[in-house]
Structure formats: C-alpha cells, structure tokens
Amino acid sequence: MSLLVTHARLITIPTGSTDAGYIEDGWMLVEDGRIAAIGSGTPSVTADETLDVAGKFVAPGFVSSHSHLFTSGLRGLGVADTLYGWCDSMLGTTAHMTPEQLYWSTLHGSLDFLSNGVTTAYNFTDPLQAWESMVDGKRTGTASIRPLEYHYRQADGTLDSGIRFVDASGMDATVGSDDEIFARLQAEVEHTRAMDPAFALGSSIMGQVQWSPRANSAELEAEAMRRFGITNQAHFLESPEAVEHQQSKFAMYRDAGALELGLMFGHFIQTTPEIIAEAAARGASMSWQPSSNGRLASGVALVPEMLQLGMKVGVGLDDQACTDVSDPWQNMRMGIYLQRSRTKDPLSMMPELMLRLHTLGGADIMGVADRVGSLEVGKFADFVVVDPRSPDVGPLWHPVRSYVLAMNPRNLEAVYVGGQLVNRGGASTNPLAEEASAKLHELPAAIIPLRGHPH
Structure with a gap:
C-alpha cells in the first residue's frame, strides 16, 4: 500500500544539519509504512492513495x-x-x-x-x-x-x-x-x-x-x-x-x-x-x-x-x-x-x-534515530498534519518558527504512524480507545477505598 502526500508545507528535520529542511510546496511518498521519496513541486511519482493537504504543515511526529x-x-x-x-x-x-x-x-x-x-x-x-x-x-x-x-x-x-x-x-x-x-x-x-x-x-x-x-x-x-x-x-x-x-x-x-x-x-x-x-x-x-x-x-x-x-x-x-x-x-x-x-x-x-x-x-x-524522528527516506512514515488556518494564525512570515510558536493541538488535524491514520481531530482510530476511556474513569471508585483521596 502506498500513500502520496502533496502540497505540504513540509518540515523534514534532516540528519546532520541544523536546518529544519523546510519545503514550501513539498510532497512525500510512503510505501509499506516507510518514506520512499521526498520532493518539491509537482510529484514525479504516483501512489495507491493521494493525500492533498492543501498548504498545511506536514512534520515529523x-x-x-x-x-x-x-x-x-x-x-x-x-x-x-x-x-x-x-x-x-x-x-x-x-x-x-x-x-x-x-x-x-x-x-x-x-x-x-x-x-x-x-x-x-x-x-x-x-x-x-x-x-x-x-x-x-x-x-x-x-x-x-x-x-x-x-x-x-x-x-x-x-x-x-x-x-x-x-x-x-x-x-x-x-x-x-x-x-x-x-x-x-x-x-x-x-x-x-x-x-x-x-x-x-x-x-x-x-x-x-x-x-x-x-x-x-x-x-x-x-x-x-x-x-x-x-x-x-x-x-x-x-x-x-x-x-x-x-x-x-x-x-x-x-x-x-x-x-x-x-x-x-x-x-x-x-x-x-x-x-x-x-x-x-x-x-x-x-x-x-x-x-x-x-x-x-x-x-x-x-x-x-x-x-x-x-x-x-x-x-x-x-x-x-x-x-x-x-x-x-x-x-x-x-x-x-x-x-x-x-x-x-x-x-x-x-x-x-x-x-x-x-x-x-x-x-x-x-538510540532509534535510524528509524524515527525525522522525515527522511527509509524511516517510518510517522507524521502530523497541522493546519495554520484552523484556528487561523495569520501570515506565515517564518513558517517553521510559526509552527513552533503559534501552533497548538487545536491546529492538529491528523496523526499518521507508518502512513496509517491513527487520530483525526482528537478522535482515535484505535478500536480500544472507548474502552480505555471507560476503564480510566472507573479508577477513583476503585482506588479511593484502598488509599483514601490523594492530595
């Protein structure tokens, strides 16, 4: 299965550099959960699925x-x-x-x-x-x-x-x-x-x-x-x-x-x-x-x-x-x-x-930088899609600096691990998410009789 991410404000964080690796109109090809290619402008490749992010940030998880x-x-x-x-x-x-x-x-x-x-x-x-x-x-x-x-x-x-x-x-x-x-x-x-x-x-x-x-x-x-x-x-x-x-x-x-x-x-x-x-x-x-x-x-x-x-x-x-x-x-x-x-x-x-x-x-x-931490060919395709217009932060005079200083989880549109969507708009795709929430809310009733209310 392959995924082509297009029209991204791409932040790659390249190894061996102090630069953020910013590409204004970037694309990224994901094959079998890993990054296969990265480029700018019109993609030179095709994929099973295309994700057009329309100018949103795409950055490493x-x-x-x-x-x-x-x-x-x-x-x-x-x-x-x-x-x-x-x-x-x-x-x-x-x-x-x-x-x-x-x-x-x-x-x-x-x-x-x-x-x-x-x-x-x-x-x-x-x-x-x-x-x-x-x-x-x-x-x-x-x-x-x-x-x-x-x-x-x-x-x-x-x-x-x-x-x-x-x-x-x-x-x-x-x-x-x-x-x-x-x-x-x-x-x-x-x-x-x-x-x-x-x-x-x-x-x-x-x-x-x-x-x-x-x-x-x-x-x-x-x-x-x-x-x-x-x-x-x-x-x-x-x-x-x-x-x-x-x-x-x-x-x-x-x-x-x-x-x-x-x-x-x-x-x-x-x-x-x-x-x-x-x-x-x-x-x-x-x-x-x-x-x-x-x-x-x-x-x-x-x-x-x-x-x-x-x-x-x-x-x-x-x-x-x-x-x-x-x-x-x-x-x-x-x-x-x-x-x-x-x-x-x-x-x-x-x-x-x-x-x-x-x-x-x-x-x-x-000790895992060979697999994660940046968007580079060969690494796992773990990335976030972040929308600087929802909520709108205005012009991106310095895009990477705005990404760090002006974004927050409200701007986080989607999270991908290995090219697979795991969360969209705060909603998990994991089938155990609802049960995990229910189990967590049972804790006070179970614990307080054993130790009292923690301060």
Whole structure:
C-alpha cells in the first residue's frame, strides 16, 4: 500500500544539519509504512492513495524521550508539592492498582500522546517495587516486589495503542540476590523483545541510583547494560531537595563506566559545571522536560551550556500527572521561554533548535534515530498534519518558527504512524480507545477505598 502526500508545507528535520529542511510546496511518498521519496513541486511519482493537504504543515511526529504513560488517570495531583511529595500522591495511588488497571491506564496514556502528535515515546513503566516515601532524598528500599505481570501489562498497553516506544524497567536492586535481580530484568526485556519490533523499538533500564540505598547499584545497572545490550535513563539531579546527596551519586555512575555506555540523564538540573563537563566528555546524554520541571518547581536545566559542550539532548513530555496536558507545542514554548528568561539571550534557544530536540534529538539519545524522528527516506512514515488556518494564525512570515510558536493541538488535524491514520481531530482510530476511556474513569471508585483521596 502506498500513500502520496502533496502540497505540504513540509518540515523534514534532516540528519546532520541544523536546518529544519523546510519545503514550501513539498510532497512525500510512503510505501509499506516507510518514506520512499521526498520532493518539491509537482510529484514525479504516483501512489495507491493521494493525500492533498492543501498548504498545511506536514512534520515529523514528536518524540518524547522521557515519559510515564501509566499516569494518564492521575492528572492534577500533588499540585502543592515538589517532586517527592508529588510522587507520594501519584505513585502512592498506583501502588494500589492491579496489572489490568495499569494496562488500561497505559493504553489511555499512549493514545493521549498520539492524539497530541507524539508518535514515539521512551516509556518508564511503574517499577515492580512499590513506591516508598523519600526521607532526606533517600529510600529504605524495603518495599515488596509485585509480580512480573505488573510490568508485562504496561508494555502490552503501550504496544496495543500503536505508538512506537522504548520500554524501560526498574531493576529494583534492593530486593533479592543479584541473580534474582538480573533474572527479573531479563524476563521484562524478553517480554518486550518478543513484540513487533516496528513498534517496540527497544528495552532500557529506569536508572534508580539517585534514590537507591544500595552502594553498588550503579555497577549493577552498568553490568545489565552490557549483559543485555540495553540502554539506561536515570532520573538524576531533578529535585531541589538534598542536592549535595544527589550530586554525590554522580561518581557512582562515572566509576561504574556507565557514562561511556551512553547513559541518559533525565532532568539533570541540579548540576555543577564539573558534572556537566565530565558527563559530556564521557558520552552521556540528557533528556529535558521543561513543562514538568516548571510544574514541580524543579528548576531549569542548563541546556544551551550542555549543547555547547557537545552533549546530546532530547526533550520529553514526562507524564500526564506532571504536565497534565500532553501538548508538545506547549512543551517547546515552555523550553524556549525558560531558557531565554534564564540567559537573557534569545539566541540561547531558537525555535528551530527546540523543534529538533523534540523530534530527532529525542530519537538520537534513545538510540532509534535510524528509524524515527525525522522525515527522511527509509524511516517510518510517522507524521502530523497541522493546519495554520484552523484556528487561523495569520501570515506565515517564518513558517517553521510559526509552527513552533503559534501552533497548538487545536491546529492538529491528523496523526499518521507508518502512513496509517491513527487520530483525526482528537478522535482515535484505535478500536480500544472507548474502552480505555471507560476503564480510566472507573479508577477513583476503585482506588479511593484502598488509599483514601490523594492530595
């Protein structure tokens, strides 16, 4: 099956360039779910189906390089708290959820991302070990482990949504022997690797060194990266609490050799110049969540400085429980505004760069840029159709900049994954969408009797 997209304001985000790859009157040929050709003006090819977008934007689907899709039913919680208090509210709720409830919540969260133009996500699953409240930035690590089904059903929900994803599991390194810990992780990785590789793009570790009381937890994670050939993204230096304790954990990852293995730091806010320089020099990358960092009063990551040192940066939406609306345009604008407010320099974060970080940049740090993140021949045909006249934003003096600064989900007309329509005007084409919504709305009645009303 082939699809020819015509008369597009085409934004391609080409690899190896800082240019947005804008084509005023562009066309794109899709064959068997992948991009077969791109051009301008009158197409030189034909297809089974033609989609004339009549001057609307066609751009890569957004990539969220840091997401927790199981949180879709937990918006508006922990509003008066920073990270750890918010976690008590949000993860204190999921601690009472069953694997099936997590399946539907993850499915709903994934469909929510797709409805807002996010076609690929790095997805942290809720770990098998239940959440424990932090005391002085530390956990006891004594909570019990839930069955593997708890992870499997979250991965299943992500797959069934039709979003592309990298699946991340916590090692929960304080429960069981090392052999038992590796066996749990191996089972989780094998479950994901048995899925359709066109959608399950890879497996990863949810790095937990930041709050783990285990002294050699970084060594364990690095060994797992080598043993199973997987990546690792660690929530690190996020919260303004217990900063010196957090910073002391950097040496653990460094000494374990994890930086050279391509460790991703999620958030990476409470840094020092020395930490940034060493992380960049040793090959680590970071995922930046501007809207989440603002919502949780975490601070502003020094992204321009990191980029200047050659560190790779991607952008994530984090989750529905701490951004509330999964809006990548809001996320981009928040990032631009925060950096410019901090530096007093508009050149510190330009729209073209911000768009690249939320598409190809995210795919790059996730290790999937060969398949997603840009509209280039050979990659999956994951794209959005965005209408600048509905609502009308006026003349497009600088089209790419208007795309970043003036669009929002109301302008999002359609979302395609592999050349297949998955959402139009906010309505999902997934046959499970209606049931996922119904299941999500059952959660309060099921959870409140078990834990009380979360704050």
